[in-house]
Amino acid sequence: MPTLSEGKKVKIPELELIDDPSLARVYSNFVSVATGPYECNITFCHIDPTSKSAKPEAKVVAKVMIPLSLVKRTLEVIESNYNNTMKKLEKLQKK
Numbered sequence: 001m002p003t004l005s006e007g008k009k010v011k012i013p014e015l016e017l018i019d020d021p022s023l024a025r026v027y028s029n030f031v032s033v034a035t036g037p038y039e040c041n042i043t044f045c046h047i048d049p050t051s052k053s054a055k056p057e058a059k060v061v062a063k064v065m066i067p068l069s070l071v072k073r074t075l076e077v078i079e080s081n082y083n084n085t086m087k088k089l090e091k092l093q094k095k
Contacts, residue, residue, distance in 0.1 A: 026061040040071045 028044035035041070045058035066074065
């Protein structure tokens with residue numbers, strides 16, 4: 001059961017993710033975040049690293065808005081997933 005940083009345990013219901021085939025995966029190498037009193041707006045962009053432009057452009061590839069109440073848990077899940085992936089990669093590199 002996931003534990004929040006406040007020490008509270010919460011039960012997360014099992015959800016079936018229903019994929020929408022019309023949504024394509026997009027690549028992003030830059031993220032912009034703006035937080036309001038009720039929501040967090042995350043804009044995912046792609047910056048072409050091979051561009052020779054004096055002022056590089058960040059092409060917006062996706063925009064997501066989540067409620068402010070979900071931000072902390074989202075960060076915890078991302079951090080946990082990242083840490084688990086790094087541990088697995090370290091084990092593979094040691095072989």
